[in-house]
Amino acid sequence: MSVYIEGVLALMGINILLALSVYAILTTDQLSLGNTGFMAIGAYVSAYLTVKSGFPLVPALIIGALTASVIGLLIGIPALRLKGIYLVMATLGFGEMVRTFFMNFEPTGGASGFRGPMGSSLILIYAFVLVFVVFFWLLSRSRLGRSLDAVRDDPEVASTMGLNVTHLKVWAFWLGAFIAGVAGGLYAHHMFYIESSNFNFLLATMIVLYVILGGMETFWGAVAGAVIFSILPEALRFMKDWRLSFYGAVLVTMMIVRPSGIITREMVRNFEEWLGRIFRTEETKDA
Amino acid sequence: MLEMANVSKKFGGLTALENVHLRLEKNRTYGLIGPNGAGKTTLFNLVTGLLPVSEGSIRFLGQELTSLRSHQISRLGIARTFQNIRLFPTMTVLENVLVAQNIRTHSGITSLWLLRDGERKFREEAEFLLKQMGLWHKRKEKSTSLAYGEQRRLEIARALALKPNLLLLDEPAAGMNEAETEELLDRIQEIRNMGTTVFLIEHDMNVVMGICDTISVLNFGKLIAQGTPDDIQANEGVIEAYLGKEEG
Numbered sequence: 239m240s241v242y243i244e245g246v247l248a249l250m251g252i253n254i255l256l257a258l259s260v261y262a263i264l265t266t267d268q269l270s271l272g273n274t275g276f277m278a279i280g281a282y283v284s285a286y287l288t289v290k291s292g293f294p295l296v297p298a299l300i301i302g303a304l305t306a307s308v309i310g311l312l313i314g315i316p317a318l319r320l321k322g323i324y325l326v327m328a329t330l331g332f333g334e335m336v337r338t339f340f341m342n343f344e345p346t347g348g349a350s351g352f353r354g355p356m357g358s359s360l361i362l363i364y365a366f367v368l369v370f371v372v373f374f375w376l377l378s379r380s381r382l383g384r385s386l387d388a389v390r391d392d393p394e395v396a397s398t399m400g401l402n403v404t405h406l407k408v409w410a411f412w413l414g415a416f417i418a419g420v421a422g423g424l425y426a427h428h429m430f431y432i433e434s435s436n437f438n439f440l441l442a443t444m445i446v447l448y449v450i451l452g453g454m455e456t457f458w459g460a461v462a463g464a465v466i467f468s469i470l471p472e473a474l475r476f477m478k479d480w481r482l483s484f485y486g487a488v489l490v491t492m493m494i495v496r497p498s499g500i501i502t503r504e505m506v507r508n509f510e511e512w513l514g515r516i517f518r519t520e521e522t523k524d525a
Numbered sequence: 526m527l528e529m530a531n532v533s534k535k536f537g538g539l540t541a542l543e544n545v546h547l548r549l550e551k552n553r554t555y556g557l558i559g560p561n562g563a564g565k566t567t568l569f570n571l572v573t574g575l576l577p578v579s580e581g582s583i584r585f586l587g588q589e590l591t592s593l594r595s596h597q598i599s600r601l602g603i604a605r606t607f608q609n610i611r612l613f614p615t616m617t618v619l620e621n622v623l624v625a626q627n628i629r630t631h632s633g634i635t636s637l638w639l640l641r642d643g644e645r646k647f648r649e650e651a652e653f654l655l656k657q658m659g660l661w662h663k664r665k666e667k668s669t670s671l672a673y674g675e676q677r678r679l680e681i682a683r684a685l686a687l688k689p690n691l692l693l694l695d696e697p698a699a700g701m702n703e704a705e706t707e708e709l710l711d712r713i714q715e716i717r718n719m720g721t722t723v724f725l726i727e728h729d730m731n732v733v734m735g736i737c738d739t740i741s742v743l744n745f746g747k748l749i750a751q752g753t754p755d756d757i758q759a760n761e762g763v764i765e766a767y768l769g770k771e772e773g
Contacts, residue, residue, distance in 0.1 A: 373637070376637040376638060377637055380632075380636040380637045381623070381624075381626075381627050381630065381631070381632035381636040382632055382633060382634060382636045382637060384616070384620055384623060384624040384627065384632075385624060385627050385632055387613060387615060387616055387620075387624070388613050388616075388624050390615070391613040391614055391615055391616070392611055392613060394575060394595075394611075395607070395611045395613070396613075397574075397575075397594070397595040397596045397599070398573050398575070398595055398596075398599050398604070398605055399596075399599060399624060399625045399627070399628070399683075399687065400596050400599040400600045400625075400627070400628035400687060401596055401624075401627065401628065402596050403596065455615065503615065
């Protein structure tokens, strides 16, 4: 495999994780534009551990992600008081805050960046992708998944069903921060070098776009969005200078033509039924 | 089982409920009637914790509710439906019922990989509830694609999935035709016979008079009468509230 293709695939895998981290928070109807902040925390913490403290990669990634998720809890609890656009603004502020923190934080290189993390292989990246895809697949079929749906659909009614809306929303934030932290760690150890500007606002917007364009109803939408919109800029390279303009035009067209995103829950349901019909012809009477 | 004492609710300068006293006994059916804007739904919102009480106390099975949050109140065994139907729109009919069972079973992170033995019991129970409400054949449809009367019945099934001691129904017969209303009355009788206290808001007098043991009447936030259907029908204050005072 050429280095180029390997690089595209690696970033695609990391983008899938980032999209899933946004989706996790969205499951309770909260939109976060600050996931690059969690990503940066995961990246810097894990990189510091492997480079300066000699930690093996995977434990360092987990510790980095856990650090991000604890910060996610601290952010998630006050963020509960905010809804819609106010939450978007608050999380955006958080992301920028983390970015400028690392720009000025000398132990991890400050403005000159941090050199040395390495070891993210395609296998490792996609192992994490697989773990989280399976996790979300199980979640989508579980009672916990239904509770999250209820909170998203109508938090007030959900609370009259005995569901602790606060817990569920904070848990979703925690989960999203954790996944973004993993993605950040993998990113750092893929790039060999990180600087605070890697975790900028443009990236935060892009990963939200993956989810919106891919479809917000199911995690498959986040996955599909990340895959398609990671490949598209590469596939459009022949357009040279017009590439990003065309990319923008695709985004706008998508929003107009298919506002619910590429993949909807109904599509997944139909697909599963179709699979079911193929693999078991006998017991389809009562599915 | 439910006791409201001196309950008031103020929205800014507006008093929506004033000094309401109400006592519900177990295994009976109660009705709450009154002109539009009398504060009936507000009263339900106070009981279920969706709105904070301004003054007074609400006790349920000996427990003070006014300091509890709505999910804690529903866990004590109070379920409700809504005047403007509020099903979970992205879920199927069956899922709407299943989600209401969540607090009674394992619904945390372990529900991702552990299929409990109890799960079969809960599925069967959901099937029973949906069959009772005549919706089993529509279990896979999106809840919002149901007809109006069906959506109302699904809300009741969902509320019953909580296994409540007290069921609050906010205008369950609204928008139903006569046949559907008859059906509904039978269902409510069944629910009561199974040991659930029913407290309902209703404009359809056939429903209220036909099914309730005790009726309370609200007007401008005040409880103006309470009694059996016969008492209420003969009560001058009630007639006045509904029809206005005869002049001269």
